[in-house]
Amino acid sequence: MKEQIFFVPEFKDAPSNPARCFVPTGRIEVNASIWPLLSKQEQEFVLNHERGHRDLKTYNEVAADNYALSKMALKKPYSLKNHVRSVSSISHGDKERVYNAQKRALQIAAKDGSKEALLLLDSPFFANADGSSARGSFVVVVAMLVTILFLVVWIKKH
Numbered sequence: 001m002k003e004q005i006f007f008v009p010e011f012k013d014a015p016s017n018p019a020r021c022f023v024p025t026g027r028i029e030v031n032a033s034i035w036p037l038l039s040k041q042e043q044e045f046v047l048n049h050e051r052g053h054r055d056l057k058t059y060n061e062v063a064a065d066n067y068a069l070s071k072m073a074l075k076k077p078y079s080l081k082n083h084v085r086s087v088s089s090i091s092h093g094d095k096e097r098v099y100n101a102q103k104r105a106l107q108i109a110a111k112d113g114s115k116e117a118l119l120l121l122d123s124p125f126f127a128n129a130d131g132s133s134a135r136g137s138f139v140v141v142v143a144m145l146v147t148i149l150f151l152v153v154w155i156k157k158h
């Protein structure tokens with residue numbers, strides 16, 4: 001079955017939302033009024049995020065983010081850095097989502113053989129399982145800077 005993505009002129013109830021999925025039917029709609037403003041990476045992330053809602057049959061944002069990462073990680077250059085950046089911009093800096101994106105990106109880098117990623121995951125920023133003790137914005141901001149810096153350095157070496 002060919003996938004159908006529906007472009008609609010605008011989302012009247014959520015003007016800044018780039019796309020949405022109606023989970024019961026699996027219908028994915030794109031907000032044509034802001035779609036051209038997104039980068040190619042953000043567009044690809046958003047579509048895979050909505051596919052996550054559809055395929056996992058959930059409205060959970062973190063689950064949809066993780067689905068998108070699973071489809072995109074290590075497939076293109078800068079995929080991990082771009083994922084963190086996309087989640088950050090599309091979610092308008094939602095702390096839980098950004099924290100989760102950073103941690104997942106580091107886990108993938110660690111699995112790919114990065115000892116530095118492994119060390120970062122053992123640091124106090126990422127050591128707890130769900131990020132519940134890292135809700136303070138200072139910790140999240142520092143963790144974000146450290147992660148982006150790390151991913152930039154790590155990607156340059158690959």
Ligand SMILES: [Zn+2]
Nearest residue numbers: 049053061064
């Ligand atoms: Zn979503």
